[in-house]
Each structure stands twice: as C-alpha cells, then as structure tokens.
Amino acid sequence: MKIERIEDLDNLKYENFRFQIIEDELIIKNIGENYEIKFPLNEKRRVKTAESIEKLTGLKLRFSKLDGREVTSYIESKGFNKSIWSLAGKAMCDYNMVEEGDRIAVGVSGGKDSLTLLNVLVRVKMITRVNFEIIPIHIHPKQKSIATNEIEDYCKSLGLELIVEETNLEDILFGKDKMKNPCFMCGRMRRGILYRMMKEKNINKLALGHHKDDIIETFLLNTFYQGNLGVMKPRYMSKEHGVEVIRPMAYIEESTIIKYARRIKLPILKSECEYETSKDSKRLEVKEMIEELSKKSENIRSVILNSIKPLLAD
Incomplete structure (x- = not known):
C-alpha cells in the first residue's frame, strides 16, 4: 500500500486490524483477538513504524517519497x-x-x-x-x-x-x-x-x-x-x-x-x-x-x- 504519511492510515481496516489516529498516536486494534498496540506519531521514525506495522499486521507500506x-x-x-x-x-x-x-x-x-x-x-x-x-x-x-x-x-x-x-x-x-x-x-x-x-x-x-x-x-x-x-x-x-x-x-x-x-x-x-x-x-x-x-x-x-x-x- 502506497501512502504519503502514517496519518493516511486513519480509519483503515485491514483483515482483523483497524487503524486509528488519536491525538499524537497511531492505535492498531486487533478486532478478533481484542488487543491494541500504540505507536507515537514521529515523522523521523515513520520508516521504522512502517516496518513494525508490517511485522505486526502483514500490511506492506511504501511511502511515495522518502527524504534523504x-x-x-x-x-x-x-x-x-x-x-x-x-x-x-x-x-x-x-x-x-x-x-x-x-x-x-x-x-x-x-x-x-x-x-x-x-x-x-x-x-x-x-x-x-x-x-x-x-x-x-x-x-x-x-x-x-x-x-x-x-x-x-x-x-x-x-x-x-x-x-x-x-x-x-x-x-x-x-x-x-x-x-x-x-x-x-x-x-x-x-x-x-x-x-x-x-x-x-x-x-x-x-x-x-x-x-x-x-x-x-x-x-x-x-x-x-x-x-x-x-x-x-x-x-x-x-x-x-x-x-x-x-x-x-x-x-x-x-x-x-x-x-x-x-x-x-x-x-x-x-x-x-x-x-x-x-x-x-x-x-x-x-x-x-x-x-x-x-x-x-x-x-x-x-x-x-x-x-x-x-x-x-x-
């Protein structure tokens, strides 16, 4: 999935997971197993956050453009x-x-x-x-x-x-x-x-x-x-x-x-x-x-x- 920012995931549903942005956090909820994981929104760590999301959910993210x-x-x-x-x-x-x-x-x-x-x-x-x-x-x-x-x-x-x-x-x-x-x-x-x-x-x-x-x-x-x-x-x-x-x-x-x-x-x-x-x-x-x-x-x-x-x- 190609995105511009992590914030683009707000309200996304992917398999058993739901993504929400609340204030300065990304919250990923596993609906089936009833648990959630939170990530702080940090532009400097967005690539690392994307890697963690893939490991957790299987959702592969690619940013449309990376900085140097x-x-x-x-x-x-x-x-x-x-x-x-x-x-x-x-x-x-x-x-x-x-x-x-x-x-x-x-x-x-x-x-x-x-x-x-x-x-x-x-x-x-x-x-x-x-x-x-x-x-x-x-x-x-x-x-x-x-x-x-x-x-x-x-x-x-x-x-x-x-x-x-x-x-x-x-x-x-x-x-x-x-x-x-x-x-x-x-x-x-x-x-x-x-x-x-x-x-x-x-x-x-x-x-x-x-x-x-x-x-x-x-x-x-x-x-x-x-x-x-x-x-x-x-x-x-x-x-x-x-x-x-x-x-x-x-x-x-x-x-x-x-x-x-x-x-x-x-x-x-x-x-x-x-x-x-x-x-x-x-x-x-x-x-x-x-x-x-x-x-x-x-x-x-x-x-x-x-x-x-x-x-x-x-």
Whole structure:
C-alpha cells in the first residue's frame, strides 16, 4: 500500500486490524483477538513504524517519497557494510567509475541485480560530494503482461523518475523464425536501445547490474566454449557508441545480493523469460559447477576473480 504519511492510515481496516489516529498516536486494534498496540506519531521514525506495522499486521507500506536521511537508512539496512557497500566503493574507486558531472543511465530490468545497483548509486550520491545524475531506464517489451508500476513508484520514493521505453523485441526474437538461443541477441538489442536513448539524452555513462559471479561465469564460458580469454570488464569505453560502461557491483557476490533484496523487500518484477532457467543453458551449467566448487573452497570466487584481474583493466 502506497501512502504519503502514517496519518493516511486513519480509519483503515485491514483483515482483523483497524487503524486509528488519536491525538499524537497511531492505535492498531486487533478486532478478533481484542488487543491494541500504540505507536507515537514521529515523522523521523515513520520508516521504522512502517516496518513494525508490517511485522505486526502483514500490511506492506511504501511511502511515495522518502527524504534523504530516510533513503540512506532504508538502502543501507543492517549487516551489508562489508559485503556490499565497502566492496561497491572499492570497485568504483579501483576503476574510477563515477566522476563529477557524470550523467549515468542505469539499466533497470526490475530484477534483484539492477535494483540493488540503483541503491548502490543512490547511496554514493547521498554520502559523497561527487555531483552526478542517475537516470534509471527500463526496456519493456509491449507484449509482457507484467506492469511497471511498482518499480516506477520505487524509483519515485528514491527521488528518481524511471524512463520506460516500450519495444517490440518479443516479435523480433520469438516471432515466426524463433531463435534457438536468443539470450545473446536479446542482450545486444537491449543494449543498443539503451545506447540510442543515452545519445538522445546526452548521457555519458551506462551502469549495469553485473556482479562478481557474472564476471567469473562469463570468463569460464568464454574459456570453455569459445576458446578465448574474453572478460566482462568493470569499466570500459564503447568506442562504437561513445559511452562508458561501468559495473559498480563487480566485487559483490550474487548470494549477497539475494539476501539484501529479501531483507529490504525490493519490488522485483517476476521474469517471464523461459530461457533464464533453461536446462540447456551453458551459463547455468557453469554456475552450478562454481557452486559445487565453493562447497570445498569457500573463497573459490575470489580466487578466480583475483587470477583474472590483469584482464579486467582497460
């Protein structure tokens, strides 16, 4: 439920609960079990109050817009300083990803990776003195049934406007001449749309949500099946399109992103792509292999990444 203020809950009925605002208190009554809980109305603690309400009643609240302090508090959550924020900061520092005056497009698919990336960049903008712009862009196939309302509202709560670009990718990729494995072409075409929009809007950098596992898997896929040492670089210049591509989550493991997305309840769009979990996927095969190796060696991902670091430089 989207609200402007906690006061908007006055006289709301939700399942067995009734909400009332009396003077400076929010009173939640459980009609069935005949008890009530009171919360003081405090604008500085409204996010914490909303979290408590969800735990108590199951009612999920989202504020239409958060102030700067609330945004930082919400994004950071607890327990991710070393596993997300420090690693993202190190990657951005190592490869000088964000600079004064940058206009950075963020490819927002609506999945856990792109939404976490958005939070990473918003946090950097909030806590540093670097002046840069964040422009979230969502490429949305016209044929998809899922709505984009939730991620649009989410971006607004962070003080950003999501640009939604509708396309006919479904017709091209899955029309009469359906491709056997369209993933590469799909990614390439989406990237092409982003590059076009960036040129139109004078945007100089593109941030993508690829993480540590993506970089390792891509390297191994190229090694095993293409016979080359191609890598997914944390930062590189696309000479063809005249823009820089950055990957601020290059040092962050996918398992951490999954935990973070669940912790802060990111509004993830459910994927309708049948190829993401295909048993014929070579990437899934490599992912499972790495997972098996990690059971014997916990640091296997870091070992592989460190071994290919010379290949990641510009």
